[in-house]
Amino acid sequence: MTITKDARMVATREMALEAALDILQSKGVLAITHASISARTGISRSTLYRHWPKLDQVRNDAFARATRATQDTNVSVRTNGPLRADLTWLLGFLMVALTDMPWGKIAPQVIAAAAIEDEARSLMDAWIKDRKANVEEVFQAAIDRGEIADTVPLEPLIEMTIAVPYFRKLVAGQPLDHDWLDTHVDMICSTAEKISDKN
Numbered sequence: 001m002t003i004t005k006d007a008r009m010v011a012t013r014e015m016a017l018e019a020a021l022d023i024l025q026s027k028g029v030l031a032i033t034h035a036s037i038s039a040r041t042g043i044s045r046s047t048l049y050r051h052w053p054k055l056d057q058v059r060n061d062a063f064a065r066a067t068r069a070t071q072d073t074n075v076s077v078r079t080n081g082p083l084r085a086d087l088t089w090l091l092g093f094l095m096v097a098l099t100d101m102p103w104g105k106i107a108p109q110v111i112a113a114a115a116i117e118d119e120a121r122s123l124m125d126a127w128i129k130d131r132k133a134n135v136e137e138v139f140q141a142a143i144d145r146g147e148i149a150d151t152v153p154l155e156p157l158i159e160m161t162i163a164v165p166y167f168r169k170l171v172a173g174q175p176l177d178h179d180w181l182d183t184h185v186d187m188i189c190s191t192a193e194k195i196s197d198k199n
Helices: 007-027 034-041 045-051 055-072 083-100 102-114 118-144 154-171 178-198
Strands: none
Touching: 007 034, 007 045, 007 055, 007 102, 034 045, 034 055, 055 102, 055 118, 083 102, 083 118, 083 154, 083 178, 102 118, 102 154, 118 154, 154 178
């Protein structure tokens, strides 16, 4: 027997999550309450409590929606080379996500929540796993083309590729622009090439 969801319940949940996401972006995680979502949407607090008995549940669902939004904008990873072009293309998406999309405002809050809360940690881990897989695909294609040696340790290169933009934007408060992107990609490619030359 197939159980279908009540369309009104689905619509109510969607409206509440959109409101939670807006509150998260504009006022921060502590501003997400049943009362604030109710005030923004007109949905009764009792209905919101039925969907999310605890505030961390609605917060984590809003986090999940934000991470999905950044994934939905991704298309197939470009791996036709050269490495410099593929990394520039891929990191360009990350730069846009951190600079121009809701993810840039929400990511610091997800990172902070992940330090103390298991469900937020799981969301962050899944997001990181996907990002790392994309970068690994780019490096593996460069290895397959013979641009870099197959003995290059990929994990440190992948971490450097992803971690530096987050540090620069979210910790140091520095801009991510095309000049920065070119410098970052040059550094990664130079490092990979130097390690390849040693092997």
